[in-house]
Amino acid sequence: MTELPLLCPGCATAHPLSERFCRRCGMPLVFAGVDSESPVTERHARARKIRPEYARGPLVRAGAARNQAEAELIQGMLLEEGIPSLLKRTRGFDVPDFLAAGPRDVLVPQSGVATARELLAVPDAAAEAEAPPRPAPLRLIAALLAGVALAGALAWVVTNVT
Ligand SMILES: [Zn+2]
Structure with a gap:
């Protein structure tokens, strides 16, 4: 050891x-x-x-998420393809009020960024610019909706039982 x-x-x-x-x-x-x-x-x-061929080079912004939960979902998707990633609070939102909420940048190694952007359906040119978070790809929205539906069902149960 x-x-x-x-x-x-x-x-x-x-x-x-x-x-x-x-x-x-x-x-x-x-x-x-x-x-x-x-x-x-x-x-x-x-x-x-993690696949070594996706883990080389400096960290590059591959996409953005609207919040930590969405960012972690993206991280999971990337990891399934072998791409390591790092989440960073989007510039301008790194103040205490936004520590839990607020948008996140998803950073991946240079060698994995093309695949990551393909996965996240982010056009290369748009991702290069420091743009505000854009609507998530459909796959992601579907996953988020499933989560929202579940939360809604739970809320319904709670309000109707008490
Ligand atoms: Zn290092």
């Missing part, structure tokens, strides 16, 4: 288990020994999904 089991997929700096992101470049860390042992933690399972 090594003291620094986590590696940055961007710059290959080793980190202790207490770190989640690279101190140098902010990339989500992956387990160094990707070997035959079965995934033991969720983080380990996530790390295993």
